[in-house]
Each structure stands twice: as structure tokens, then as C-alpha cells.
Amino acid sequence: MPTGLVALLDDVSVIARAASASIDDVGAGVAKAGSKAAGVVIDDAAVTPGYVTGFTPDRELPMIWRITKGSIFNKLVILLPIALVLSAFLPQAITPILMAGGLFLSFEGAEKVIEKLSGTKHGETLEDEIKDPVAFEKARTKGAIRTDLILSAEIMAIALSEVSDEGLVTRAITLAIVGLVITFCVYGAVALIVKMDDVGLHLARKPSEMAQAVGRFLLKAMPIVLKVLSFVGMLAMLWVGGGIILHGLEELGLPAPAHFAHGVEHAVAQASGALGGVTGWVSYAVVSALLGLVLGTIIALALHMFARDEGGETAH
Known part of the structure; x- marks a missing residue:
């Protein structure tokens, strides 16, 4: 009996050490993976507002919460x-799938550039008279979750x-763990950004002169911050999309574009x-964004031509 108890305790000790080692592995993996994904996290935080x-x-907050839940659904x-199955049985498919996502991000970014340069709009925007606010809000939320899916795929x-x-x-x-931590960090930051003007309004009504000064500063600064974030978000779609394409081409045995981008990066850095x-880093991002803009513009123009042709055939 004592021998059996000793053997049992020995087994428990072995299991405990194995569990401890596993926890250490997970902790180290989370730290490494989280730091590597930091660039995409910044892009995600810039795009969403x-x-x-x-x-x-x-x-605003109900929309952010819906997008947050959509992001968690996307990741988990x-x-x-998909990541676990592909990594186990078909790892070579991960790169082409990511490149397809990179093309989609490039298209979304290029579409926004075309809209800004041409003044044309595709679909309802906040400047238009919104006929169905509920449907419009749902459409915007779905668009954010769709973009999040691509960025989340890159993070994962x-x-x-x-x-x-x-x-x-x-x-x-x-x-x-990486997916959950990044999601709450990104959308927590987004919530703070979009509600900062409300914080400014609240402070501006306080009796304290200091609070009023801070409140007025926030009220003046936030429209500028949001415009900058909107611009950065547009660029982020292009440089992340182009960066995914560059990395994917290198993985598929076409390293010349990536080598050129890295060559520019090293020359500028030196x-x-x-x-x-x-x-x-900025120079590499610029090269990636230019590639994303070119590819995204080609896709956007092709889709617009296809839509016009379809419309013409329907009219006949």
C-alpha cells in the first residue's frame, strides 16, 4: 500500500512538472507571437475607428462591442x-490564403483612395441621407468584421x-490567448478613441478651470485625431495588404519583389x-503600400468595369 501511494505521488509529480513545462511553453509562445503581431495590431486599431x-x-459603444464579438468569433x-488543421495537414495552403486576404485589403484601401481622389462614392456613406439607419449600421459593422477577419488571419x-x-x-x-488579448487591447483602445470627445465634453462642463481646459483641448483635438486615424487606416490596408503579398511571393519562390523592398529598407536605414x-521601417511600408495600391487599383477597376458590363446587359 505505501509502495502504491509512493508510485501514485511520483506519477502526480511527473504530471505536475509536465503541466508546468506546458504552461511555460504557452507563456513563451504568447510573448513571442504577441510581439511579432504588434504591427498588425497597430493597423487594426487604426482601421476600425x-x-x-x-x-x-x-x-458607438454598441457597434464596437458587436465588432469585438465578431472579431472573437473570427479568431476562435x-x-x-482552420489554422490548426492547415498547419497539421496542409501547411502549404496557408500562404496562398493569406495572399488572397492581402489582395482584399489592397482592394479596400485602393477603393478608398479612388473615392478620395475622384469624389465618387460606392454605397451609402455618412454624408448621404441614411434611409434605414439600422440597416446602415449593420452594414458598417459587417464591413468592419469582414476587414477584421483579414487582419485577424494575419495575426493568427x-x-x-x-x-x-x-x-x-x-x-x-x-x-x-493571443487572439483574445489582442482583440480586447485593440477594441478597448478603439472605444477610448471614439469616446474621447464625450470625455472632453464632460470635462468642459466641470467647474474646474483645469478640467475645462483639458476638455476644450480634447474637443478640438479629437476631430483631427480621427481624420489622421482615418488616413492611417486607409494606408494601413495598403501596406499590410502589400506586405502580405511581398512575403507570400517570397514564400512561393518569387523573392525578387521582397528583396527589392528590403533593399530599399536597408539603404534608407543606413x-x-x-x-x-x-x-x-517607413520605407518598407511605403514600398508595400505602393504595391498594394497598384494591385488594389487593378482589382477595383476590373470590378467596376464588370459591374458596368453587368448593368449594361441588364439594361438590354
Whole structure:
């Protein structure tokens, strides 16, 4: 009996050590994957406010919460199982799927550039008379969740690449934690950004002169911040989309475009001295964005021509 108890305790000790090691693996994987995905997180945070600004204040947080739930669904219900299955049985399919997402982001970014340059609009916007506010809000929310799906796919792919050598359970737990943490960080930041003008209005009504000054500053600053974020969000779609394409081409055995982009990055970094890290990154982002703009414009023009042809045939 004592021998059996000792053996049982020994087994429990082995299991506990294994569990502890697994937790350490997950923690290390989350740290590595999260840091690698930071660039896409910034892009996600820049893109999303454009979908919810301009609505009445009472609708902003409900919209953000719906987008947050959609993002969690994207990551945990759609992308996590797909990532695990593909990594186990068809890892070579991950790159083409990501490139398709990169083309979609490039198209979305190029569409916004075309709208700004031409003054034309595709679909209802906040400047138009909204005939069905509920349907319009749903459409904007769905658009945000659709864009989030592409950015989330990139985040999950980056996270997966950092833990590809780990076991299936460790990979699954790491991806789930990274997905949840990033989602709440991004949409928590978005909520703060879009409600900051309400905070400014509240402070401006306080009796304290300091509070009033801060409130007035926020009220003046937030429209500018939101315009900048809208512009950055448009660029983010292009540089993330173009960056995905560059990386994908390199993975598929066509390294020349990526080598050119990295060559520009290194040349600018070396010429910039102490600011080399920043200017090098910016130059790579510019090359990626230009590629995204070219590819996205081609797709947008092709789709518009197809839509006109379809309309012409329907008219006959």
C-alpha cells in the first residue's frame, strides 16, 4: 500500500512538472507571437475607428462591442480551427490564403483612395441621407468584421509561425490567448478613441478651470485625431495588404519583389543614422503600400468595369 501511494505521488509529480513545462511553453509562445503581431495590431486599431465614427454617441459603444464579438468569433471559431488543421495537414495552403486576404485589403484601401481622389462614392456613406439607419449600421459593422477577419488571419498566421514546432494543444492554447488579448487591447483602445470627445465634453462642463481646459483641448483635438486615424487606416490596408503579398511571393519562390523592398529598407536605414530603424521601417511600408495600391487599383477597376458590363446587359 505505501509502495502504491509512493508510485501514485511520483506519477502526480511527473504530471505536475509536465503541466508546468506546458504552461511555460504557452507563456513563451504568447510573448513571442504577441510581439511579432504588434504591427498588425497597430493597423487594426487604426482601421476600425473609421467604421464607427460619425454615428450618434449612443450607438458607438454598441457597434464596437458587436465588432469585438465578431472579431472573437473570427479568431476562435473560424481562424483557430482552420489554422490548426492547415498547419497539421496542409501547411502549404496557408500562404496562398493569406495572399488572397492581402489582395482584399489592397482592394479596400485602393477603393478608398479612388473615392478620395475622384469624389465618387460606392454605397451609402455618412454624408448621404441614411434611409434605414439600422440597416446602415449593420452594414458598417459587417464591413468592419469582414476587414477584421483579414487582419485577424494575419495575426493568427504570425502567431502560428512562432509556435509551429510546439504540440497541437500548446499551439491551440497560444493562438486562443493571443487572439483574445489582442482583440480586447485593440477594441478597448478603439472605444477610448471614439469616446474621447464625450470625455472632453464632460470635462468642459466641470467647474474646474483645469478640467475645462483639458476638455476644450480634447474637443478640438479629437476631430483631427480621427481624420489622421482615418488616413492611417486607409494606408494601413495598403501596406499590410502589400506586405502580405511581398512575403507570400517570397514564400512561393518569387523573392525578387521582397528583396527589392528590403533593399530599399536597408539603404534608407543606413543613410539615416540614428533614425535608421524608423526610416527603414517607413520605407518598407511605403514600398508595400505602393504595391498594394497598384494591385488594389487593378482589382477595383476590373470590378467596376464588370459591374458596368453587368448593368449594361441588364439594361438590354
